[in-house]
Amino acid sequence: MGEEGALPLVPIESVGGNSQSSRLQGYSDDAVRTSGGFWFTQKNKNVLVDRLFNLLVETKPKSPPLTNYINGEKAQQKFSSDSDFHFSEKYLMGLLDVKETTLLDLKTQHQQFVDKMRDLKMSVFGDPQKQIDGDGIVMVGGGRFSWLALLNINQLRSTGCQLPVEVFIASEQEYERDFCDSLLPALNAKCVFGFKELPMHKYRKKLQIDGYQYKILAIFASNFKRVLLLDADNVVIHNPDILFDWPVFEEYGLVLWPDCWSRTTHPYFYRIADIPIGDHPVRGQFKDRESPDEWNYHDLPGTLPNPASESGMLLVNKETQVDTLLLSLYYNMFGPSHYYPLLTQGGAGEGDKDTFIAAAYALRKPVYQVKQSMKFLGYHDTYGYHAKALGQWDPTTHTEETMAPYLSNFYDFQDGDDARLMFMHLSYPKLYPDKLRDEISWEQNGELRHRKLYPGKLPNSAYGFDLRMWELITQLICPQWTPNETQDAASVEIQDKLSGLGLQYIQNSKANAECQSLFLPHLEYLRTHTSTEEEFYNYE
Known part of the structure; x- marks a missing residue:
């Protein structure tokens, strides 16, 4: 029998020749059609991956989405170098409306996920039945993004980079036979199918799986152990191979690049993630001021660094940073409803960009944010x-x-x-x-x-x-x-x-x-x- 929510098994060969299904060659022996338009693999069905997605559902926040702002005010958009504004604790506490009951719920569910994700004993962030090894570059394609990915990969090759590339295709509707079967292989690249690798069909009504979630899922579905994740519109100027040999990456296992914006994370995030915060600034242009109202809260020890992070590129070791990536997956799955507002408070660039560094800090894992400003x-x-x-x-x-x-x-x-x-x-x-x-x-x-x-x-x-x-x-x-x-x-x-x-x-x-x-x-x-x-x- 098929999984809950799936239509009866239908031989792929019986589907009309002009349908989308007939274009998905090479998977006719192990795919089922689902009412959500996704596919998944019967023979590669993995109990551990299913347990992970079950855990995400089990530890989903029970509180309503965070959509209300005190006095209707969202965080100001200021460059981290601006000297005319202080993102003090008082200011940051006066933006997103987070009730005490919501705080308790988020803290409880967060701790449950962290405890139980460790019980999974995943040795690498990915399907343990796959051979995950080597270095490579990962992008998200599909629709117009497949054009950007094609342009991006051609630029990679023009710099002399020969690293393999994987392009994540989330849904069957975004699959293009010529792109995946002809164009990419000629460039030492290939498509990785989210609808085949991940149980999206089973959880589509229980978890929000959309654009911002695709990047962390692309890392999960990747066959590489060490990944350079690139947005499809983020192209290299020089050959990026040297990044994988950089001693700092070897040491930290997670390298991020800075955004231009001041960090505006709600102070409650640190209570939710059980991150202790110091009481006097140790960095930043306002650290010598006497009044806390003239400090930037994110210059206090323990806080995420100012400026915010950018996720248009990141370098990660899926083996040494497996727990960080699992918690980042959690933040992204419940990002639109809770964690994106908590991390950015409606400020510039709200989305997945700060979930990686936030997860590393919450778990006391090493992370390096590049010092040179964008x-x-x-x-x-x-x-x-x-x-x-x-x-x-x-x-x-x-x-x-x-x-x-x-x-x-x-x-x-x-x-x-x-x-x-x-x-x-x-x-x-x-x-x-x-x-x-x-x-x-x-x-x-x-x-x-x-x-x-x-x-x-x-x-x-x-x-x-x-x-x-x-x-x-x-x-x-x-x-x-x-x-x-x-x-x-x-x-x-x-x-x-x-x-x-x-x-x-x-x-x-x-x-x-x-x-x-x-x-x-x-x-x-x-x-x-x-x-x-x-x-x-x-x-x-």
Whole structure:
């Protein structure tokens, strides 16, 4: 008999040839159809994994979701370097409305999960029936994110990175045969199916499994023991292989990068997680002030570090940090209802980003947050500065070793001779071709004008980043692309040209319709405007 909630077993071969089911090749001997549209594996069904998901349901908070804010006020959005505001304990206690009964419930359920997750005795964060070993890169794909993942992996390969890549596909509806069976294998990458690896169908009504939960589940479903998790829109500038050999990663097993925002975690989180907090600041720009109202609460010993963390990339050892990842899974499963509001209080970037460091602190596990502040990258024009990407530094350098944490601002580059950016989180905008016309061009006096999104020289980088991205984009979707006649380190040539045209997002959005009218002219503009000097765009 099938699991509770599943439809009767149906031979996959009997399903019509044009259905979604017939496209999922290679799993016809061990899959069942469920009313939720998910699949799972009969022969690989794992009791320990099922026990973990049962435990999540069993320790689910019983209190109502945290949605009310005292006086309707959410946390202010302030950079961690801002000196005109104090995120004091008094201020942070006056935002999210957390009743004493809710506090007690969350503390009780949290402790039960921690106690019982240890009883599972999981040796690695993942299915113990799988062979989990080696190093690799993990992303979340599906829908439009599969396009971003394809672009991202091509950039990885252009830097010389040969690490295997896994792209997590959460649901059957997001599976694309050409992407998973042809495009990715040619790039030493593959799809990992959440609907096959995890019992989503059984728990879909009991647990919220959606976008923010996919990243922690992608780590769980991965076949790698040591994982570099990348958002699909977070691309590397240099080969990231060196991160896995970094002694700090060997020692800590969990490396995170900082966000730009001040941490706004509710003080009750520390009571829930049983984390003792000191009574006088030990860090930060306000540590010498006398009044607690002029301190940043998160400069007290025991608190999570200021600034907040970013989860667009993280480096983790699934074996040495198994408990941290299990507790992070708990925080994410009940994130939208309870833990995201607790960790951020409606402030900037509320989501999964602080769940990893919070879990490490709660369990007294080692965690390293990179000291070098993230950097905004963008351009100046008539209306001011426009940040278009978040840059994160390579932490393996001497600059990281010698600098004090988080003291630099978010616009100037580091002074260290070896300082270099490793990641570019391309969030504003994400590089969806059908959404880029107004980002990369404007009309002036009846003429189409072009602009770079990331002008200026990146420290210790040998190529222009705008040009590299558009060399890749146009090769993936534009049949009329031709090689650059001028030798330029940014102008790499990929093997599988036009491979993006097979993606459903590209087809449905007709994203390649502007190849000749916009994308290729923009590429030519970038090829002929290779200066690394800052540019100013005047629209008058």
